[in-house]
Every structure is written in structure tokens, then in C-alpha cells.
Amino acid sequence: MANSILSDKKLRIFFLSWWLVCMILQFIILSQFNIDIKHAAIDSIVSIVLLAATCFFVSNNMRFYMPRREKYWYLLVISLTLSFFWMIAQQGVLWMIFKSSDVYPEIISDSWSVRFGAGFLLISFMTMFSLLWYSQQEQSEMENRKTETERLSKEAELLKLRQQLQPHFLFNSLNSISALTSSDPEKARNMIHQLSDFLRGTLKKDEHQMNTLEEELQHLQLYLEIEKVRFGYRLQTEINCSDDSLKYKLPALLLQPVVENAIKFGLYDTIGEVLIKLDASIQQNNLKVTVQNPFDPEISQSQKGTGFGLSSIQRRLFLLFARKDLLKIKKEDDHFITIILIPQTI
Amino acid sequence: MIKAIIIDDEPLARSIVKEYLQFNTDIELVAECSDGFEGVKAIQQYQPDLVFLDIQMPKINGFEMLELVENTPSVIFTTAFDEFAIKAFETNAIDYLLKPFTKERFEKAIQKYQQQQPQKIAEVVDSAAQSPLQNNRVVVKDGSKIKIIPVNKIHYLEAADDYVKFITADGTFLKKRTMNFFEQSLSSYHFVRVHRSYIVNTQLITRIDAYEKDSHLLLLSTGAKIPVSKAGYAKLKEVLGI
Numbered sequence: 001m002a003n004s005i006l007s008d009k010k011l012r013i014f015f016l017s018w019w020l021v022c023m024i025l026q027f028i029i030l031s032q033f034n035i036d037i038k039h040a041a042i043d044s045i046v047s048i049v050l051l052a053a054t055c056f057f058v059s060n061n062m063r064f065y066m067p068r069r070e071k072y073w074y075l076l077v078i079s080l081t082l083s084f085f086w087m088i089a090q091q092g093v094l095w096m097i098f099k100s101s102d103v104y105p106e107i108i109s110d111s112w113s114v115r116f117g118a119g120f121l122l123i124s125f126m127t128m129f130s131l132l133w134y135s136q137q138e139q140s141e142m143e144n145r146k147t148e149t150e151r152l153s154k155e156a157e158l159l160k161l162r163q164q165l166q167p168h169f170l171f172n173s174l175n176s177i178s179a180l181t182s183s184d185p186e187k188a189r190n191m192i193h194q195l196s197d198f199l200r201g202t203l204k205k206d207e208h209q210m211n212t213l214e215e216e217l218q219h220l221q222l223y224l225e226i227e228k229v230r231f232g233y234r235l236q237t238e239i240n241c242s243d244d245s246l247k248y249k250l251p252a253l254l255l256q257p258v259v260e261n262a263i264k265f266g267l268y269d270t271i272g273e274v275l276i277k278l279d280a281s282i283q284q285n286n287l288k289v290t291v292q293n294p295f296d297p298e299i300s301q302s303q304k305g306t307g308f309g310l311s312s313i314q315r316r317l318f319l320l321f322a323r324k325d326l327l328k329i330k331k332e333d334d335h336f337i338t339i340i341l342i343p344q345t346i
Numbered sequence: 347m348i349k350a351i352i353i354d355d356e357p358l359a360r361s362i363v364k365e366y367l368q369f370n371t372d373i374e375l376v377a378e379c380s381d382g383f384e385g386v387k388a389i390q391q392y393q394p395d396l397v398f399l400d401i402q403m404p405k406i407n408g409f410e411m412l413e414l415v416e417n418t419p420s421v422i423f424t425t426a427f428d429e430f431a432i433k434a435f436e437t438n439a440i441d442y443l444l445k446p447f448t449k450e451r452f453e454k455a456i457q458k459y460q461q462q463q464p465q466k467i468a469e470v471v472d473s474a475a476q477s478p479l480q481n482n483r484v485v486v487k488d489g490s491k492i493k494i495i496p497v498n499k500i501h502y503l504e505a506a507d508d509y510v511k512f513i514t515a516d517g518t519f520l521k522k523r524t525m526n527f528f529e530q531s532l533s534s535y536h537f538v539r540v541h542r543s544y545i546v547n548t549q550l551i552t553r554i555d556a557y558e559k560d561s562h563l564l565l566l567s568t569g570a571k572i573p574v575s576k577a578g579y580a581k582l583k584e585v586l587g588i
Contacts, residue, residue: 168402171426172356175445179362232357267355271381271404296405298494 005059005133015052022122023048039104042097047090051119054086055126062130066138075127083120087112169226169260170199176230191229198222205252213280213287214246216255220278223256227263234273235263241280248280248287250342251320255289257313258338262293265336269296287342295336310338321345348373348459349392353385353408354400354424359445363398363424366452373456382411383492389415396459401425401434406494410485412437413521414492420462422455482535486512486519493519497535501550501568503528505543513570538585540564540578548585 006012023044030040058078067074091108098104173195180188201219205211217239224237259276266274277292310327317326321343330337350373354360360378367373373396377388381404389397397419401408408425412418423434426445434442440462441455482497499515509520510528529539539545546564553565554574562574574582 168426171445172359175362175426176356176358178446179358179365182365183361230356230358234355268402268404271383298496 003137004063005130006056019048019052022051033107035104035107039098039101043094043108046093046097047115050086050090050093051122054082054119055123058082058123058127059130059133062127062134066131066134075131076124079120079124079127083116083123086119086123087116090115166260170195172230173226180229187229191226194222194226198226202253202256209252210249211252212246213241213248213250213289216250216252217241217246219253220255220259223259224276231267234267236273236275237278238275239278242282245280245282245287248282248342248344250287250289251316254313254316254340254342255291258289258291258310258340261310262291262336262338265295266293270294270334283341285344287344289340289342291338291340293336294334295331297331297334313340317342348396349376349394350374350396350398351377351379351385351388351392351394351419352398353379353382353388353403353411354398355380355403356400359400359424362446363452366449370456372460382406382408382414385411386414386492389419393417394419396420396422396440398422398424401427401430406485406492409433409437413485413523414487416522420459422459484512484521486521488517488519495519497532497537498547498549500532500537500547501566501570502547502572503532503537503545536585538578538582540572540574540582542575544572544574544578546572548582551586554579554582 006015026044026047027040030043031037035043091112094108095105098108173191177188177191177195180191198219201222205219228235228237255278259278262276263274266276274294277290279290279292281288310329314324314327317340318324323343326341326343328339330339350367352360352363352375354363357380360380364375364378367375376392376394379385379388383405385397385399388394399408399411399421401423402425403411406414408423409430412421421434421437421439422441422443423430423439424443424445424447428444440459443451443455484495484497484500486493486495493516495512495514495516501513501515503525504511504513505525506520508522510523510525512519512521525539525543525545528537529545532545536548537545538548546566550566550568551564552567555563555565557563557573560576562579564572564574566572
């Protein structure tokens with residue numbers, strides 16, 4: 001909603017002085033026509049207060065309705081109509097006040113054309129001013145929105161890039177391969193294939209694509225195999241899926257960062273063997289995936305960025321399904337559990 | 347003979363360093379560790395001249411491990427994370443090997459170490475304080491045990507000769523560092539040095555009383571009373587916005 005013209009303190013003062021000047025001018029003009037001070041003063045006050053109220057009305061109205069360019073004649077009609085009503089109202093009120101006086105009501109009704117003209121000028125000025133004011137507001141709002149959208153899309157792009165590249169994972173894997181080339185060339189070759197398949201899969205996948213759980217798990221398996229070579233006996237994984245869940249669909253690469261997160265906190269928060277568990281089942285026609293990893297509650301409470309990986313998943317789920325309740329986390333003793341529900345609507 | 351230790355949580359990453367060292371007759375590999383805890387122990391036990399150290403490791407990272415050892419040996423960092431490079435040199439590392447590294451690059455690092463001998467690094471320098479603490483926490487030694495204390499659990503710090511005393515929710519610990527070091531590294535976590543010998547967690551302040559001329563007394567929610575100097579009071583006023 002655009003700000004009203006009167007929302008700015010400076011403009012409030014400006015309009016107040018503006019109407020005061022109009023009031024004084026009218027008083028001077030009436031005095032020049034030999035009307036006594038008391039009558040002139042009351043007439044000026046009543047006319048200008050009513051006029052100010054009319055102008056406020058018209059400007060406030062335009063805050064909610066802005067005619068498009070081909071409908072600008074509407075502004076003319078409004079200005080004319082309001083000037084007319086203002087004149088009637090003014091004449092009525094003044095007549096009530098002065099009805100006991102003998103000459104004055106006559107002067108008022110005789111001067112209707114001058115009054116109407118002056119009223120019309122001021123009201124149309126106010127209409128024009130409001131038109132400019134609100135068009136400009138609309139413009140700046142549109143620009144703000146545009147920069148905001150641009151910023152968001154840039155951020156999304158960066159995030160996508162970063163997720164695709166995963167430099168730490170990549171370099172550490174390459175280092176493992178480098179070590180294997182002399183000790184176990186066969187295994188090294190195997191790992192190169194796994195790594196290439198994994199990277200190709202990541203690059204090929206479109207974020208808006210929906211894949212079956214089966215496909216996604218195949219991709220995830222590559223990742224897990226590579227990580228297992230890196231971390232040796234420390235990393236154990238267990239995947240349990242009900243048969244029907246394998247055919248259910250989920251957004252491409254959604255589970256990858258969840259599992260990555262689980263491995264990261266599992267491996268770096270604890271010492272010794274780490275078991276990462278992934279379970280998938282069907283719950284009221286939704287695909288439910290839980291990922292569990294051990295963690296150390298004492299260290300983790302001080303960890304910054306614990307939620308980074310997860311908050312981007314929450315965002316993705318929200319963009320896809322317009323729901324904020326699809327991702328849940330649970331901490332049970334020394335286990336960290338991430339639960340994701342994927343509605344089967346698409 | 348140069349005594350060396352490898353500390354890295356990935357077995358293959360250790361094996362590659364081992365392989366590169368295999369035919370080097372100057373260096374004797376005395377131990378291999380898979381985390382910082384083993385690292386601290388091994389350094390104490392073997393007093394090595396040189397350590398090949400990974401940075402991201404379980405529980406405590408490479409920098410935190412270095413803070414816990416008394417006579418810091420020379421360090422060559424081996425890691426895939428180049429965002430840590432600057433900090434590594436602030437801790438006076440000999441070199442910084444980005445994984446995966448070649449044998450030539452590795453040997454260059456060894457040469458660098460041999461040239462720098464015997465001018466050994468005495469201690470991790472205070473310049474590392476310019477960067478904030480790793481992961482919002484401080485790692486301390488409690489007897490032979492290692493404790494990780496989240497910053498928000500620290501009540502205040504008190505100077506104690508060559509040490510800094512940490513008064514925390516989990517007890518009191520000593521760390522061999524200067525007050526200046528912690529004044530800087532904790533400045534981004536609601537901590538203010540209110541006195542030459544005190545750095546306090548401002549989130550725990552419940553009252554500030556005038557004490558003697560030019561000095562004040564702080565009351566923490568834990569009941570502790572801490573003196574505030576004139577300069578400390580000015581800093582405190584600025585931080586708390588009063």
C-alpha cells in the first residue's frame with residue numbers, strides 16, 4: 001500500500017499553510033467587496049475547511065484507485081462533481097448560519113460561479129498532485145521489488161553453483177584417489193568412475209525436476225561410496241526403504257545436502273564409528289524420509305551455521321509446495337534426526 | 347634426524363604423506379594420529395620437530411589442537427580448505443599444502459622447513475587473534491582431559507600471571523595466552539575488557555554500581571563481582587549503549 005500524502009510531516013505542514021493562505025486570500029477578497037469582517041471571516045473559514053476536507057477525500061481516494069492513462073477524463077469528472085457538491089455544501093452551511101441576516105445570503109448565492117471556479121481549480125490541482133504523488137510511489141515500489149527479485153535470483157544461482165561444485169568434497173576425494181593410485185590402482189580407478197558418475201549426475205540434474213526415490217538413492221549411493229573410501233571404517237551407512245516408497249517422487253538432489261549435513265556433523269562432532277541411517281516410508285500418500293546421525297549436543301549448541309544446509313532445503317520445499325511444515329528436526333539424546341515429508345501432488 | 351607426526355582424520359590422506367616421506371632419510375615418522383586428541387598426546391609423548399596437520403578434524407580442529415600443546419612444533423598444514431590459509435600463516439606455519447598436492451610441492455615444503463631451522467616457532471603468535479574464534483568456542487585442557495567450552499558459557503576471564511583464567515558454567519580453567527589475545531578474539535561475542543585483569547560476558551551483567559572514585563563494580567547474574575576501571579567503564583558504556 002502506498003503511503004498517504006499526509007504521511008510525511010513536511011507535507012502536512014505544507015498543506016496546512018497552503019490552506020491558511022487560501023483562507024486569508026478569501027478573507028481579503030471578501031473584505032475588498034465591503035463585506036463586514038465577521039461575515040467575511042466566517043465565510044472564509046467555512047468554505048476553506050470544507051474545501052480542504054473535499055481535497056483530503058479525493059486524494060485519499062486516489063490512494064486506493066489510480067485511473068490508468070486512458071481513463072484520466074475520470075479525474076476531470078471527479079473534480080467537477082466534487083466542486084459542485086462542495087459549493088452546495090458551502091452554500092447550505094452558510095445559509096444556516098446567516099439566515100437571520102438580511103443581505104448576506106444573497107451575496108453568497110450570487111457569487112456561486114466565482115466560488116465554483118475557485119473550488120474547481122483547487123480541487124483539480126489536488127487531484128493532479130495526488131496523481132503525481134501516487135504514480136511516483138508506485139514506480140519506486142516497483143523498482144524495489146525488481147531489485148529484490150534480482151537479488152534473490154542471484155543468490156539462488158550462487159547457491160546452486162556452490163552446491164554443485166562442493167569444492168571440499170571434490171578436493172578431498174581427489175586426494176584420496178591420489179593416495180590410492182600407488183597403493184591400490186584398481187580401487188583408484190573405481191573411485192574415479194564413481195566420482196565422475198556422481199559429478200555428471202549433479203550437473204545434469206535440474207532443480208525443478210522430480211525423480212523417483214529409487215533414482216535419487218542411486219545417485220546418493222555414489223556419494224556415500226566415495227565418502228566411505230575417504231573416511232574408511234569410521235563411516236557406516238544404513239538405508240531402509242519400503243518397496244512402495246521407491247516409486248514415489250521427490251525433487252532432484254533434495255536429499256543430497258541433508259545427507260551431506262548428517263555426515264559432516266556425524267564425523268566432525270564425534271569420535272569413532274559413525275552410523276548414518278536413512279529410512280523412507282509412505283505416510284498418508286506422502287513420502288517420508290528420515291536421516292539420522294549421531295552428534296555431540298555439547299559441541300553442537302555452539303556451532304554456528306548448523307542449520308545452513310537445512311535452511312536452504314526448507315526454502316526449496318517452501319518454493320515447491322508452499323508449505324513450511326515439511327522439514328522437521330529432532331534431537332534425541334545424541335542423535336540428530338531430520339524428517340522430510342514430500343507431498344505427491346505434482 | 348627430524349621427528350615427524352601426521353595428524354589427519356582420513357586414512358588415505360595420511361598414507362599419501364607417509365608415501366612421500368618413505369624415501370626421505372632425514373625424516374623419521376614417529377606417530378600417526380586420526381584426531382586432535384591423539385595429536386595432543388602424541389606431541390607430548392614424542393616431542394616431534396615437525397607436524398603435518400589437517401585442519402578439519404573431529405571434535406577439535408587443527409588450530410584448536412595447536413592451542414593445547416605446550417611447545418608447539420613446526421607445522422605444515424595439509425588441507426583442502428584454502429579459506430584457512432591466512433590463519434595458518436598467522437600461526438606461523440612453515441607451509442600450507444592444498445590437497446591434493448604433488449610430491450614436488452611436498453618436498454618444497456620440507457625444504458622450507460629445513461631452511462628455517464633451527465629458528466623454531468616458540469609459540470602460536472597472538473596475531474591469530476585478529477580472526478574470531480573458530481566455531482564460537484574455546485578449547486581448554488582440564489588435567490589430561492580436553493574440554494570444549496561454547497563462548498556463551500564463559501562468565502568472565504581473569505588474568506593470572508602468564509595464564510588467563512576462564513570462569514565458566516563448567517568450572518574454572520587456565521589457558522596459556524595473553525589477555526590481549528582474548529580481548530580481541532572475543533570482542534565479537536559480547537565480551538568487553540572492563541579492567542586490565544578482567545574480560546566480562548556483558549550478557550550476564552545485572553548491575554553496575556559506582557564504587558570508589560573513577561571506578562565501578564559489576565554484578566553478574568552468577569553472583570560474581572568484578573571491578574571496572576575508568577577506561578573499562580567507558581568501553582562498557584559504548585558497547586551497552588548507555
